[in-house]
Amino acid sequence: MTKITLISGSTFGKTEDFAEDIAKFLKKNNFKLKIFHGVNFSKLSNKGLWLIITSTYGLGDVPENLKNFLKILKKEKPCLKKIMFGAIGIGNSEYDTFCGAIKKFNHYLLLCGAKRIGKVLEIDITKNFCLMEYSKPWIKKWIKEIIV
Template identity: 30%
Template structure:
């Protein structure tokens, strides 16, 4: 069975709520999946044995949520080879700010720089997620699950 981990970067819990909906959709698409707070994650979450879905809010002026900074910095510093990793990013932001969804863009850029393959375009949610945003995110992660199939090595 294909496996995935949803890594959540959040300040207020909104990204965590979205991640719960993503989990429901990705398991409904036939993948085994779990949610992991980025504060509790280590770089081995990117070992290639499961697809990675980043679900992150953007805070302040385009900054990473506090709970995700350590993991991001570890990856920046250690520069592990992530060439066997496939991922997708669901980014939350507010388009009233110049750096709309910047945390999601930063995760995309870092993971690609380390060799990971972003197999689906980033899904962006503007403002507090409405029902249509959640429906779109579920459809997006369902499409991602289809693309993950066969790309995740057996763990």
């Protein structure tokens, strides 16, 4: 059974709820999950498979519960060569900084040597009210890519 560490960042809780929906879907597809809504970097394994789901607020800012995680990636640049990850961002396309948080995580994870599986999924909250339905095709494709 493949293990996934699901990491979510949320300001008002909608992204956490969405992450829980994704977790249920993954569990139904025989994945074992460890879920963090916000995370202390020291609790993460430096190998394995991560799925990062985060909203963006303000001017492309990372939610408060993921700020320290991003700070460690930027300043300490830990070696993450044994990490593969997927990335889902939620934002408002009316802003120039649309999905800025997930773009930052993608950038710094790649700089630390992690390998992204699939494309980054950017969800426009103003056009896609049912996050799970919108993201299912991406999730199904991502599952196929990690099983190969």
